[in-house]
Amino acid sequence: MSLQRSVLVVDAGGHPLEPVAQRLRLLGIPALRAKTGGEARAALADPRAAIGAVLIPPDPPTLDLQKALRALSRTPDGVVLSLLVSGPRPDAAGRARLRDAGAELALWEPLDDHALRFQVNRALARGRFDATPRRALRVPTHWPVEVRMGARARPAHVYSVSTRGAFLATSGPALRRSLVHVTLPLADDRGERLKLACEVVATNVPGNLRRRNLPLGMGVRFLGLGPNAERTLQHYTDERSLDLTV
Numbered sequence: 001m002s003l004q005r006s007v008l009v010v011d012a013g014g015h016p017l018e019p020v021a022q023r024l025r026l027l028g029i030p031a032l033r034a035k036t037g038g039e040a041r042a043a044l045a046d047p048r049a050a051i052g053a054v055l056i057p058p059d060p061p062t063l064d065l066q067k068a069l070r071a072l073s074r075t076p077d078g079v080v081l082s083l084l085v086s087g088p089r090p091d092a093a094g095r096a097r098l099r100d101a102g103a104e105l106a107l108w109e110p111l112d113d114h115a116l117r118f119q120v121n122r123a124l125a126r127g128r129f130d131a132t133p134r135r136a137l138r139v140p141t142h143w144p145v146e147v148r149m150g151a152r153a154r155p156a157h158v159y160s161v162s163t164r165g166a167f168l169a170t171s172g173p174a175l176r177r178s179l180v181h182v183t184l185p186l187a188d189d190r191g192e193r194l195k196l197a198c199e200v201v202a203t204n205v206p207g208n209l210r211r212r213n214l215p216l217g218m219g220v221r222f223l224g225l226g227p228n229a230e231r232t233l234q235h236y237t238d239e240r241s242l243d244l245t246v
Contacts (some may be wrong), residue, residue, distance in 0.1 A: 005052030006030035013057025015087035053123035082123035136162040139240040173218035
């Protein structure tokens, strides 16, 4: 049985990252904190740590940022790891410096748990799955919504959304193939909120088959999405995606 991969949290900048490490652990994601470059290198070299991604502050204390991040983004056996930058959003010059040094994914504050889980999943998935692009860009959200199933209604949060569907975090998901309705907090070009019919295509519930990298809930596919709604969702996902990259 393979080890669950961990996130190496390099807590060495002016912005403390221990609170983020604690939030990762509460989400069920192993997080190992390193306060120095030596501790980080030791963790990367230890197979028991099973490091799968590295989280760094926006201001790593180093004179040669490119060299420092290159060392953090590779294990001794040559496996390339994704670098996530977490903390206050730097100015354009600061972000360019991080990009040029190899940082890719961003977790700018304020940070909700859905974005944290989503971005860490992206980082941990690097190199593990086929690089075939998704049919639609998917981004994390934290929208409170009401899911209607016939005459019943339940509260939920939208964990992620694309132009094709969404994942709704809820403790009471509907059965697969059920028809549900949800109104998203987005307005189309006519000023109307997106009221969408959806088919439940997957569920994540407690038990042996639960996917630990997702919240409890259900994946839904949008039905009969009109051009106005699709344009609105495309615009939102494009803009949101920019916030998630360095």
